[in-house]
Amino acid sequence: MPRKTLTFLVALALTLPAQGADAQDATEGLRLSLPAEALLDTRPFEREAVAEETLSLEEAVARALENNRGLRAERLQTAIQGTFEAQERSVFDPALFAEFDVFRDREEREFEGFTQDSFFSERRGQAGLQQSLPTGTDLTLSVRSSRVSSSFQNQIEYTTRAGLSLTQALLRGGRIESNLVRLRQASLDVEASEYEVRGFVEQLITDVEGRYWDLVLADEQIAIFEEALAVARAQLDQTERRIRAGDRPETEAVSARAEVALRRQGLIDARADRARAQDALARLLQGDNGGLWDTRLEARSEPELERYTLEPLDAYVALARDHRADLNETRLRVQRNQLEVVRTRNGLLPRLDFFVTLGQSGYADSFSRTWRDRQGDGYDLAAGLRFEMPIGNRAAEAEHTRARLTRQQIQETLANLEQLAIEDVRATWFDAARVREQIQAQKETVELQEELLRVEQTRFRVGAGTALAVAQAQRDLLESRLNLTETVVRFRQLSTELLNASGTLLLHRGIDAPGAERVEIRL
Incomplete structure (x- = not known):
């Protein structure tokens, strides 16, 4: 019989009542059944550290x-x-941009037995800096240059334009606190x-x-x-x-x-x-x-x-x-969540933006001369308003209602x-x-x-x-x-x-x- 089983039986026997001769037999049985080393084995859970x-x-x-x-x-x-905070802060960081493209158009036309071949080619490049401000202002400073040649001209023409554009939100997106919510x-x-x-x-x-x-x-x-x-x-x-x-x-x-x-x-x-x-x-x-x-x-x-x-x-x-x-x-x-209410309340407003664009261009037969041969004191200017309002505006209403309920x-x-x-x-x-x-x-x-x-x-x-x-x-x-x-x-x-x-x-x-x-x- 395994020792664990024997120990359990001995412990169980110790809890049973014994009287008279039966008690004496039980005592003798205990003396024979319980090994002496069992009384000393009290560390089964201790590991050698x-x-x-x-x-x-x-x-x-x-x-x-x-x-x-x-x-x-x-x-x-x-x-x-x-x-995430750095990501939201990056929304107001200035950004450099640049692009370059080439456009070419070639046509052949027949007129009274004669074939006329014409072509038009333009290379355009633009670079600049743009930034959005917490005031709801979008700024863009850019320089654009182009090279144009065609069968209708005997020389190549270069154009360079430097300009500044500003767009200011007057209603939606026009308050600093709503733009800084995120x-x-x-x-x-x-x-x-x-x-x-x-x-x-x-x-x-x-x-x-x-x-x-x-x-x-x-x-x-x-x-x-x-x-x-x-x-x-x-x-x-x-x-x-x-x-x-x-x-x-x-x-x-x-x-x-x-x-x-x-x-x-x-x-x-x-x-x-x-x-x-x-x-x-x-x-x-x-x-x-x-x-x-x-x-x-x-x-x-x-x-x-x-x-x-x-x-x-x-x-x-x-x-x-x-x-x-x-x-x-x-x-x-x-x-x-209160800030979310501020943001969604801003979404209820119609969009009304004021924009203005100011620039000056130069024309010449080479790229370097376009910076010198500008239009004197001439410039181009455009300004106006842009309005936008969704009919019903249900999406913004639902978002604002959800924000208020979530706050509550x-x-x-x-x-x-x-x-x-x-x-x-x-x-x-x-x-x-x-x-x-x-x-x-x-x-x-x-x-x-x-x-x-x-x-x-x-x-x-x-x-x-x-x-x-x-x-x-x-x-x-x-x-x-x-x-x-x-x-x-x-x-x-x-x-x-x-x-x-x-x-x-x-x-x-x-x-x-x-x-x-x-x-x-x-x-």
């Missing part, structure tokens, strides 16, 4: 901020959003991504500290179970000596052995919990090489309750309204998110206050359970008590010690979660990151 590293809480947080792969990916989002929205997206990164960092630190204290708790539980196992074994040895001396019946050994088996079971579970806690912490801390999987991490910091106090609930709620990253990010989304929707979302944030802060504060109150009561419980165990051990030594009563007292003491340890660690975790819920975790940890100020909704 390649290295060992001791970390404080601050060192763990610093390593996570430096190495965490998820944070690296999140930081790239801000850089990505910055490219750029301002892209800038708000960059700022919102910074708040998003800040929220990610706060949650990462919360996770790191939570997993760190899980590791501390697992180590404390292992130490408690090891101590409890040692006490249970000592009680078993004492019971067996009393049985051999004839002071106790054989049935007394059953409860003592059961206690040893239960303590071993608890120790195995505690070691498994530590392995999981270490892996969870290692994932948050390690970088590219992944070397922490096989490194044994030892926690150096302790959850000192004297360093952590609870401020009044209203203080945390007020801080959450100002500093929570998700609320500030949503406020930026509201502001972005996101405002409701913000109000709901604020309520959820307040609920989150209040629930975490109530849990932290409850856990802190329980600590003192559980300390008193541990002291009373220790006294009760001493009483039962004394009664057992003088023959007035039983091994079962001692085992029960040991079990109660173990449970109370574990509860106290879990409560202390849980309060430390809730303290971090409360700071995270109020949006002030980075401020309390002295970590400088963008997005520390409250966002005020404005146009």
Whole structure:
């Protein structure tokens, strides 16, 4: 029979009641079935570590901020959003343009028996600079040159023209605030991504500290179970000596052995919990090489309750309204949507543009002379208005209506998110206050359970008590010690979660990151 199956059957047999001769047989069966080395094998989940590293809480947080792969990916989002801002800014950048084309026309005509061959050839080139301004102004400065030759002319003619054209939007597209909407929205997206990164960092630190204290708790539980196992074994040895001396019946050994088996079971579970806690912490801390999987991490910091106090609930709620990253990010989304309303309102206007073109041309039989042989003081000038209005304008109306409804929707979302944030802060504060109150009561419980165990051990030594009563007292003491340890660690975790819920975790940890100020909704 495999050893795992045998151990399970032995543990099951320890929980069955035994009386009289059957109890004595059961005791003997236990002595024969349970191998001695099984009592010592309590490390099935521990791997042989390649290295060992001791970390404080601050060192763990610093390593996570430096190495965490998820944070690296999140930081790239801000850089990505910055490219959209640069793209929108480029709309107002000046642009150079140039073009060149050749046109040639050749014709043959018959007239009264004669064939007439004619041709026309033109080469044209143009270059210039154009720019759109936030004021709704389009400027173009250009130079155009052409070379014309034909069968109707005995010489080649060159023409050069330098000109400036201006188009100014008077209605649609004529306001600076509407023309800058896309750029301002892209800038708000960059700022919102910074708040998003800040929220990610706060949650990462919360996770790191939570997993760190899980590791501390697992180590404390292992130490408690090891101590409890040692006490249970000592009680078993004492019971067996009393049985051999004839002071106790054989049935007394059953409860003592059961206690040893239960303590071993608890120790195995505690070691498994530590392995999981270490892996969870290692994932948050390690970088590219992944070397922490096989490194044994030892926690150096302790959850000192004297360093952590609870401020009044209203203080945390007020801080959450100002500093929570998700609320500030949503406020930026509201502001972005208000800009969308401005943009779509501009689309409701008809298009009315004023344009003017001014230029001067030169003509000569060579390209270089066209710059000297101009028309003296002559010039060409064109000016006018251009009007455009879609009949019904339904597309612009629908877009503007959608923008207004979306703005209202996101405002409701913000109000709901604020309520959820307040609920989150209040629930975490109530849990932290409850856990802190329980600590003192559980300390008193541990002291009373220790006294009760001493009483039962004394009664057992003088023959007035039983091994079962001692085992029960040991079990109660173990449970109370574990509860106290879990409560202390849980309060430390809730303290971090409360700071995270109020949006002030980075401020309390002295970590400088963008997005520390409250966002005020404005146009």
